[in-house]
Amino acid sequence: MTVVEVTRLRKAYGDRVAVRDLSFSVAEGEIFGLLGPNGAGKTTTVECVAGLRTPDGGAVRVLGHDPARDRAAVTASLGVQLQDSELQPNLRVGEALELFASFYPRPADPGELLDALGLTAQAGTRFGKLSGGQRQRLSIALALVGTPKVAILDELTTGLDPAARRDTWELIAAVRDRGVTILLVTHFMAEAERLCDRVAVIDAGQVVACDSPSALTARLGTRQRIRFIPSGPLGADELAVLPGVESVSRHGEELLVVGDDDALSVLTAHLARTGVLARRLRIEQPSLDDAYLALTARTPPPARP
Ligand SMILES: Nc1ncnc2c1ncn2[C@@H]1O[C@H](COP(=O)(O)OP(=O)(O)OP(=O)(O)O)[C@@H](O)[C@H]1O
Numbered sequence: 001m002t003v004v005e006v007t008r009l010r011k012a013y014g015d016r017v018a019v020r021d022l023s024f025s026v027a028e029g030e031i032f033g034l035l036g037p038n039g040a041g042k043t044t045t046v047e048c049v050a051g052l053r054t055p056d057g058g059a060v061r062v063l064g065h066d067p068a069r070d071r072a073a074v075t076a077s078l079g080v081q082l083q084d085s086e087l088q089p090n091l092r093v094g095e096a097l098e099l100f101a102s103f104y105p106r107p108a109d110p111g112e113l114l115d116a117l118g119l120t121a122q123a124g125t126r127f128g129k130l131s132g133g134q135r136q137r138l139s140i141a142l143a144l145v146g147t148p149k150v151a152i153l154d155e156l157t158t159g160l161d162p163a164a165r166r167d168t169w170e171l172i173a174a175v176r177d178r179g180v181t182i183l184l185v186t187h188f189m190a191e192a193e194r195l196c197d198r199v200a201v202i203d204a205g206q207v208v209a210c211d212s213p214s215a216l217t218a219r220l221g222t223r224q225r226i227r228f229i230p231s232g233p234l235g236a237d238e239l240a241v242l243p244g245v246e247s248v249s250r251h252g253e254e255l256l257v258v259g260d261d262d263a264l265s266v267l268t269a270h271l272a273r274t275g276v277l278a279r280r281l282r283i284e285q286p287s288l289d290d291a292y293l294a295l296t297a298r299t300p301p302p303a304r305p
Pocket residue numbers: 013016017018019036037038039040041042043044045
């Protein structure tokens with residue numbers, strides 16, 4: 001079942017077009033990522049999905065409802081964590097959760113949520129006294145306190161330390177396992193790779209690719225980069241003619257061999273024949289990072305004559 005459907009969305013702020021012509025759909029139980037450079041239109045898109053902005057064109061449906069028109073129907077089943085959420089500085093963490101829980105018919109247990117987000121010790125702390133990471137965790141708790149069917153998480157782990165980021169990933173995976181559909185805006189490729197079933201890469205207000213992280217990475221082919229330090233004399237020329245090898249370059253004492261899927265076995269066979277060892281051998285394969293950079297690389301404008 002499709003839970004979120006965005007069709008030909010358009011939204012401008014004055015004459016600045018933030019979202020040009022953007023479409024995607026999210027299936028029930030999916031973690032769907034929105035990736036894209038700063039200013040690509042991700043936040044504007046999720047704000048339209050949450051009913052916080054009214055689109056200029058196109059259509060948005062959340063569980064069949066138009067968020068701009070059926071605000072009440074959508075907010076009852078949607079949890080939103082937006083970038084830089086602010087609360088009244090004197091409000092205590094526990095009070096904020098109790099308050100938000102009171103807005104929903106079937107809220108989660110605030111104590112359990114505090115525990116899951118590592119905020120139990122801060123239950124009595126005022127919002128104004130929380131660290132950036134603690135505020136971030138509280139905003140996630142507030143997004144989940146209504147036991148939503150759909151959760152929108154915008155830059156979920158920005159500002160968290162690496163351990164808290166990993167804990168948050170586990171929490172989000174557990175939330176999804178309970179059947180919640182998640183729309184996740186992120187700049188962290190590792191986060192998208194770890195959590196997302198599919199991602200839409202957005203650039204200049206449009207979707208430039210939409211697929212699973214592994215399928216996006218596979219589009220770059222199976223080229224691999226092999227780095228090593230040869231234990232004895234080894235010419236770049238003799239490696240460059242091996243089948244499957246595309247290029248060989250020397251960086252100080254290290255050799256970098258770029259080639260296809262077979263290049264590593266061909267190279268190791270050659271090294272075995274010549275009696276040279278490959279020291280500090282590293283193999284790098286294309287990552288989601290590479291795919292993202294390739295998809296969002298801007299063509300420079302033509303040089304002026
Ligand atoms: N309230 C606003 N008024 C005017 N322009 C805005 C407003 N909000 C966003 N914009 C502009 O719209 C464009 C898209 O912004 P948006 O915040 O949706 O992008 P984003 O992909 O979420 O960026 P980031 O990764 O930096 O958060 C940008 O050019 C931004 O400057």
